[in-house]
Amino acid sequence: MKKLMYGLVAAGTLLFGVGCGGDDVCDDLADASRAVNDQTEACGTDTGMDEEDFDKGRCEDALEACSDSDKDRLQDVADCIRGLPDCRVGAEMEWVDQFSACFQRAEGLSAACAAAAGG
Known part of the structure; x- marks a missing residue:
């Protein structure tokens, strides 16, 4: 279970670390x-993440590559994740499913924004 959660969180770190937006x-x-x-x-x-793992400067630098629609999608991802309940022992997979679903809100990012987010 922990390995699965680590993997999902690590995948999310890419978006957190370099996502575009204002x-x-x-x-x-x-x-x-x-x-x-x-x-x-x-x-x-x-x-395994700490506050330094989010690179706000890089996020801000990617702004020009992202459309208003892209920013709205990324805002939706952030809002979804912040709204998740705390994980409960015995219900870890339920939380992982909810966490994963938040990233579906980023589907449809423009190619330019996705490329900027990918470094």
């Missing part, structure tokens, strides 16, 4: 990154 979106993605750590503590899972 200052507000970058702040909200940083908040979402911190929220994941808090949400998974109840399950005894250490994501």
Whole structure:
């Protein structure tokens, strides 16, 4: 279970670390990154992420490659993650499913924004 959660969180780190968007979106993605750590503590899972893992400067630099629609999608991802309940022992897979579903909101990012987010 922990390996699966680590994998999902690591996949999410790409978006958190370099996602595009404006200052507000970058702040909200940083908040979402911190929220994941808090949400998974109840399950005894250490994501291995800390506050330095989110690169706000790089997020902000990617702004020009992202359309307003892209920013809205990324905002939706951040809002979804921040709204997740805390993980509960015995219901880890349910939380992982909810976490994964949040990233579906990023589907349809423009190629330019996705390329900027990918480094």
